[in-house]
Amino acid sequence: MNLEQTLREPIAPTKYLWWQHGVIYQIYPRSFQDSNGDGVGDLKGIVSRLDYLKWLGIDCIWLSPIFSSPMADFGYDISDYCGVHPLFGTMADFDELLEETHSRGMKVLLDLVPNHTSNQHPWFLESRSSRNNPKRDWYIWHDGGENGELPNNWLSVFGGHAWEWDETTGQYYYHAFLKEQPDLNWRNPDVQQAMLDVMRFWLDKGIDGFRVDVMWHMIKDSQLRDNPVAPDSPFHADDLIYDHYIPTYSTDQPEVHEIVRMMRALTDEYEERVLIGEIYLPIHKLVTYYGQGGSEAHLPFNFQLLTLPWDAARIASSIDEYEGALPMNGWPNWVLGNHDKPRIASRVGRSQAKVAAMMLLTLRGTPTIYYGDEIAMRDVPIPMDEIVDPQGLNMPELNVSRDPARTPMQWSNEIHSGFSQHKPWLRLPYNSGRVNVEMQKKDPHSMLAFYHKLIAARKQYAALNIGAYIPVYSDQQLISYIRQFGDERFLVILNLTHRPGYFRPRTGSYSGIVILCTEIERVGMSVSGIIAMGGDEGLLIKLN
Numbered sequence: 001m002n003l004e005q006t007l008r009e010p011i012a013p014t015k016y017l018w019w020q021h022g023v024i025y026q027i028y029p030r031s032f033q034d035s036n037g038d039g040v041g042d043l044k045g046i047v048s049r050l051d052y053l054k055w056l057g058i059d060c061i062w063l064s065p066i067f068s069s070p071m072a073d074f075g076y077d078i079s080d081y082c083g084v085h086p087l088f089g090t091m092a093d094f095d096e097l098l099e100e101t102h103s104r105g106m107k108v109l110l111d112l113v114p115n116h117t118s119n120q121h122p123w124f125l126e127s128r129s130s131r132n133n134p135k136r137d138w139y140i141w142h143d144g145g146e147n148g149e150l151p152n153n154w155l156s157v158f159g160g161h162a163w164e165w166d167e168t169t170g171q172y173y174y175h176a177f178l179k180e181q182p183d184l185n186w187r188n189p190d191v192q193q194a195m196l197d198v199m200r201f202w203l204d205k206g207i208d209g210f211r212v213d214v215m216w217h218m219i220k221d222s223q224l225r226d227n228p229v230a231p232d233s234p235f236h237a238d239d240l241i242y243d244h245y246i247p248t249y250s251t252d253q254p255e256v257h258e259i260v261r262m263m264r265a266l267t268d269e270y271e272e273r274v275l276i277g278e279i280y281l282p283i284h285k286l287v288t289y290y291g292q293g294g295s296e297a298h299l300p301f302n303f304q305l306l307t308l309p310w311d312a313a314r315i316a317s318s319i320d321e322y323e324g325a326l327p328m329n330g331w332p333n334w335v336l337g338n339h340d341k342p343r344i345a346s347r348v349g350r351s352q353a354k355v356a357a358m359m360l361l362t363l364r365g366t367p368t369i370y371y372g373d374e375i376a377m378r379d380v381p382i383p384m385d386e387i388v389d390p391q392g393l394n395m396p397e398l399n400v401s402r403d404p405a406r407t408p409m410q411w412s413n414e415i416h417s418g419f420s421q422h423k424p425w426l427r428l429p430y431n432s433g434r435v436n437v438e439m440q441k442k443d444p445h446s447m448l449a450f451y452h453k454l455i456a457a458r459k460q461y462a463a464l465n466i467g468a469y470i471p472v473y474s475d476q477q478l479i480s481y482i483r484q485f486g487d488e489r490f491l492v493i494l495n496l497t498h499r500p501g502y503f504r505p506r507t508g509s510y511s512g513i514v515i516l517c518t519e520i521e522r523v524g525m526s527v528s529g530i531i532a533m534g535g536d537e538g539l540l541i542k543l544n
């Protein structure tokens with residue numbers, strides 16, 4: 001049967017919501033723009049760059065945490081969910097940011113970190129004060145064994161055991177991340193209520209939704225059973241490396257879906273708000289977070305482009321697997337980079353990063369752009385004595401610091417690249433005078449120019465935005481697919497290698513005009529039949 005005939009006809013464009021046709025942009029607030037000369041980015045700084053984001057075509061910004069925090073994990077350790085950290089500004093600054101963003105027709109998402117608090121959060125201070133404290137059960141406390149053994153073999157994502165001994169009350173508490181980030185006990189209804197109140201606080205203020213941190217971690221096995229050892233891990237009992245175990249009992253528990261449903265129900269009390277989940281799971285498990293009848297996350301983040309090897313066959317089949325696994329009305333999404341992973345331009349190289357950009361912005365579903373990827377920022381080498389990321393500091397031999405992907409935005413060739421008047425909290429690369437927004441705005445061949453055009457094309461053509469996705473099978477080096485809406489049809493061909501190759505579809509033949517290409521010289525040319533593709537080339541073809 002012809003695959004095209006099996007596709008569901010998309011409904012009219014007006015039925016789509018902003019988070020379905022829009023482009024999301026992740027801002028790491030410490031590194032976007034400093035306005036007060038302390039070397040750390042802030043809210044006023046972000047406001048001063050909103051016009052740039054509008055020009056780029058961004059529809060929605062997501063801010064990594066801006067809340068009160070001792071900063072053990074750079075804001076993912078929150079001590080007051082409803083307070084703004086003075087480093088970033090004040091609540092008035094936030095209100096201004098919200099208003100300024102909305103007045104430009106863009107949306108604002110905040111990071112919600114419900115799995116754990118800071119160990120300085122008043123809830124935890126109370127909880128650890130005595131075994132009888134009413135908030136004792138707000139966290140996960142457990143006795144040690146007869147000889148003080150740990151409650152089980154669970155490890156912290158950041159290295160070492162996940163249980164911390166508390167002298168005062170003589171019990172262990174569980175922390176999936178740092179010991180400064182104790183996990184909340186989401187089985188406790190008061191915890192659920194408290195976090196829903198936090199959500200309500202920000203939604204009442206008018207934010208447009210949340211990106212929920214480590215959504216799949218929120219509930220743990222009620223019996224705290226040991227996690228199994230990963231079958232092909234280079235396991236040594238004493239190396240305490242998270243990936244050497246399968247987190248069967250510490251993550252992705254069936255009960256988590258009930259929690260996500262509560263969050264969604266609350267979100268749905270407001271108009272057109274969105275709930276996004278940070279979830280690192282294989283596709284078949286990931287899609288369960290859409291929930292029965294779409295009752296959970298609107299967008300469980302899809303990290304395949306971040307986690308899979310850069311191989312055309314592997315990626316093509318996972319795109320198809322994902323498309324096939326989505327539940328009815330489940331809206332897809334794609335992510336190329338975030339503050340936890342190496343940048344795309346470092347992982348696959350600058351030339352392939354252009355191909356990746358074309359993929360991100362032409363696949364079906366909501367794209368999320370990580371700040372700086374639009375100018376092909378690379379991971380910045382950070383000297384050992386300047387590492388600040390706890391993941392990097394805790395496991396120095398593994399080279400897993402996330403600092404290189406969190407460096408200041410490169411705006412111009414002014415002092416500190418226009419990011420700050422003061423020495424930034426993380427260094428800039430030596431070439432930031434050359435690789436920056438200002439330079440790339442003037443250069444039609446730049447990555448920025450390319451992103452700008454890709455986003456514009458996505459806005460101009462419904463097919464690219466909300467159209468159906470139809471895979472086209474050609475060559476092992478390439479990924480190719482059609483996007484279609486009504487009579488409008490585009491063919492995307494991406495060469496994921498540096499070598500030339502041929503687009504030779506197994507069925508059918510296509511002809512059209514190149515409307516966007518990784519190298520602009522080919523734009524406007526007609527193509528048909530077997531199409532010779534350059535190494536690192538991506539073509540967007542409007543089919544006749």
Ligand code: GLC
Pocket residue numbers: 073076077113177213214278339340
């Ligand atoms: C998420 C965040 C990461 C943080 C961790 C613990 O994975 O993206 O930056 O360290 O949660 O909160």
